[in-house]
Amino acid sequence: MLKQIEGSRAVAEAVALCRPEVICAYPISPQTHIVEGLGEMVKTGELAPCEFINVESEFAAMSVAIGSSAAGARAYTATASQGLLFMAEAVFNAAGLGLPIVMTVANRAIGAPINIWNDHTDSMSQRDCGWIQLFAETNQEALDLHIQAFRLAEALSLPVMVCMDGFILTHAYERVDMPSQEQVDAFLPPFNPRQVLDPAKPVSMGAMVGPEAFMEVRYLEHTRQMRALELIPGWAEEFHQAFGRNSGGLTRNYRTEDAETIVVALGSVVGTIKDTVDAMREKGERIGVLGISCFRPWPAAAVREALKHAKRVVVVEKCLAVGVGGIVAANVRASFSGHPDVVYTVIAGLGGRSITRDSLARVFASAGHGTLAPLTFLDLDHGLVERALARERLTPHSGPVAEGLLRDVGVVAAKIR
Amino acid sequence: MFQIRIHGRGGQGVVTAAEMLSVAAFLEGRYALAFPSFGSERMGAPVVAYCRLDDREIRLREPILAPDAVIIQDPTLLHQVDVFGGLLPRGYILINTSRTFGELGLAEFVRGFSPERLFTVPATEIAMKRIGRPVPNAALLGAFAAATELISLESVGKAVREKFPARIAEANILAAADAYHHVRREAQARQHAQAD
Numbered sequence: 273m274l275k276q277i278e279g280s281r282a283v284a285e286a287v288a289l290c291r292p293e294v295i296c297a298y299p300i301s302p303q304t305h306i307v308e309g310l311g312e313m314v315k316t317g318e319l320a321p322c323e324f325i326n327v328e329s330e331f332a333a334m335s336v337a338i339g340s341s342a343a344g345a346r347a348y349t350a351t352a353s354q355g356l357l358f359m360a361e362a363v364f365n366a367a368g369l370g371l372p373i374v375m376t377v378a379n380r381a382i383g384a385p386i387n388i389w390n391d392h393t394d395s396m397s398q399r400d401c402g403w404i405q406l407f408a409e410t411n412q413e414a415l416d417l418h419i420q421a422f423r424l425a426e427a428l429s430l431p432v433m434v435c436m437d438g439f440i441l442t443h444a445y446e447r448v449d450m451p452s453q454e455q456v457d458a459f460l461p462p463f464n465p466r467q468v469l470d471p472a473k474p475v476s477m478g479a480m481v482g483p484e485a486f487m488e489v490r491y492l493e494h495t496r497q498m499r500a501l502e503l504i505p506g507w508a509e510e511f512h513q514a515f516g517r518n519s520g521g522l523t524r525n526y527r528t529e530d531a532e533t534i535v536v537a538l539g540s541v542v543g544t545i546k547d548t549v550d551a552m553r554e555k556g557e558r559i560g561v562l563g564i565s566c567f568r569p570w571p572a573a574a575v576r577e578a579l580k581h582a583k584r585v586v587v588v589e590k591c592l593a594v595g596v597g598g599i600v601a602a603n604v605r606a607s608f609s610g611h612p613d614v615v616y617t618v619i620a621g622l623g624g625r626s627i628t629r630d631s632l633a634r635v636f637a638s639a640g641h642g643t644l645a646p647l648t649f650l651d652l653d654h655g656l657v658e659r660a661l662a663r664e665r666l667t668p669h670s671g672p673v674a675e676g677l678l679r680d681v682g683v684v685a686a687k688i689r
Numbered sequence: 690m691f692q693i694r695i696h697g698r699g700g701q702g703v704v705t706a707a708e709m710l711s712v713a714a715f716l717e718g719r720y721a722l723a724f725p726s727f728g729s730e731r732m733g734a735p736v737v738a739y740c741r742l743d744d745r746e747i748r749l750r751e752p753i754l755a756p757d758a759v760i761i762q763d764p765t766l767l768h769q770v771d772v773f774g775g776l777l778p779r780g781y782i783l784i785n786t787s788r789t790f791g792e793l794g795l796a797e798f799v800r801g802f803s804p805e806r807l808f809t810v811p812a813t814e815i816a817m818k819r820i821g822r823p824v825p826n827a828a829l830l831g832a833f834a835a836a837t838e839l840i841s842l843e844s845v846g847k848a849v850r851e852k853f854p855a856r857i858a859e860a861n862i863l864a865a866a867d868a869y870h871h872v873r874r875e876a877q878a879r880q881h882a883q884a885d
Contacts, residue, residue, distance in 0.1 A: 276715035278708070410748075440750055445711045445723040543748030628751040 279411040284309030286415035294340035334362035341371040353380035367402025372425030378438040385674035389624020405568040416519035522571035528560030620650035697762030702826035707738035712848035787811035819864040831865030835872035
């Protein structure tokens, strides 16, 4: 059924269609409207049987999800930003225990300085924790990915993080096609757990494992993630057959067939890049974009295949590995050796900085001319940076960096960008 | 694609206006994308919301930098925010005020725009009369429907009903209708003046 609704609402309805039995969430910022919507559905009885547990922190949210999942319940939670960091220890535990929890991360920046806006730093910080990470380009894909995520998680006994851009998607009203309960039930069988805590048949889960077997535990975790690479394309295809649209999968090509320049990106910015690509194609540029839908496990073979004829690759990413550069770019480089010749990293949209077609077209064009720096910060205000550096040179007591920059910027209310 | 930028202050329903506009367009079979300019929400702070309309899927997520229409919910923003930034020469301007463009000191500025696409409407006064609260968003959507003829007043009403409980919705629909007819009358008066 077609609906014009907010992204968070669309995801809440989709999660409800997946018949979760336990939803636990810390309701204070940073949080999304997703759990608010689900909380209402549980309260009205629209979503039943389901227990909504208001916990005292994000750490507790993931801990309750772990307990519920271990007891055989289909468990769901959502968080963002600092909330994800606060639950980090339990996030690793969920993966190490092999519990098929599904969590939405409404991607946001991480402080300090305080910033509530969108980028990918939160989920990127947890990229190696053993969860599968899927990235949504649109709200339609976000809701579809949740339906796929429960199936994927439960089949592999691995937790799945569905990453969707905070605000840009969560707060956007756009058209979505909401599937019926019958469609979702047909695609997603009831949870049949591999391991269950049952008082009648007691077992230990998460006990100490020493050097004699710890490596093997991790190896099996890795093997399961690698298995996901084989299964995800088939499930995306099955989803396509059942629901009539393409969502998920490992990667998505757009006009890459004859492209000399291929842009690689994750999340909602892929849409803006597609429009940029179309405009540049009209001017005769051979450019395309590769969207990464599945970031963990990393689809190295699919990336290699998609990029094999490209002369240059421009990775646009919303996270900075401080002291290194790009995280996605490093993964792209590791996917092949020697070819293509050049991989550029463009750090963009940090802390909610707008990513515009004009700015993207400019960096893509300079990549084509060979003038783009290997590591570029899209629309960085160099003047502002210079003033801060000059201040630091002038006195050892130049004060807090962020506040100094803000004073230089002045009033921001007058800016649209 | 037709792009609308809505300026107002926290508490005036700016974001809701963009959302309702997208719903109205959706109900008429179009694609629509509404999103706010995100910030720490607080009463009275300048707020911007965006709405794109198209006949095909909208992929663009950048803020609206070159709008086809600007709706200004609070005229005190005229001197604080670059509300007309990037507005296309054939763009629509709709300002919530009981004054004229001349009285607002905008006569010189609007000279480059199409006069038949410039409208003021006393949406807050209408809202106070119909709703009893200074929330001009639904009224401005009614005015927008009359000014651009891109969406019908009926669709605005349906969108308002999706967003608000029945009693509040009906009051807002009356406000939207008042503002719609205000703009229609103004447009007709201009046509007659031209004909003379």
